[in-house]
Amino acid sequence: MMQPLTLSRRAAMLGAAASLSGCSALSSINAAATPLATYDLSPATTSTSGRRSGRTLLVALPNASAAISSDRIMVKPSAASVTYLPDARWSDDLPALVQSLLVRSIAGTGRMGYVGPSKAGPVPDLALLTRIDAFNVAIAGDTLTAKIDMSLTLISDRDQSVIKTKVFRSQVAAANEEPVAVVAAFQAILDALLPEMANWAAAA
Secondary structure, three states: OOOOOOHHHHHHOOOOOOOOOOOHHHHHHHHHHHOEEOOOOHHHHHOOOOOOOOOOOEEOOOOOOOOOOEEEEEEEEEEEEEEEEEEEEOOOOOHHHHHHHHHHHHOOOOOOEEEEEEEOOOOEEEEEEEEEEEEEEEEEOEEEEEEEEEEEEEEOOOOOOOEEEEEEEEEOOOOOOHHHHHHHHHHHHHHHHHHHHHHHHHOO
């Protein structure tokens, strides 16, 4: 069983100190100036087996809600509340980080002529649109669970027709409440989902 969170960490995660005034507000400003530990995520190590083509793929910047579109690691103490891991951040805003993971994972299959972001590269044959519906930590009792839910849509760039759409989702419990364990849980999800996403996109 996971050890109980320390009072300060649990209070921060649950947003117990959301209402600030006087010196407490000053303390929050000072805390905001403290550098946060930064964490990155790794792309898939993808098999290169399968049909290859010379087609080009544009990976658009994923769409996400304002709460998700941040470099902070999102925590949902309940279905209706949102806060962030108090002492950690992603290496980039989450949509940009996910875009990079998708580009590198799909390119890593070696099955397409070119894979890149929307701001560079040749005129694409295909475009990949992504909607991030969940990329957060859920709290239930003493358990912290990383959750990812993303919808991918592949379209023809020539006429903007939808070729196919698929939802990819999974969750993994973190070993403990420390940021490194939470990030490891997200990476465990991606280690399973990214190869599926890459092969799904490359098979178009």
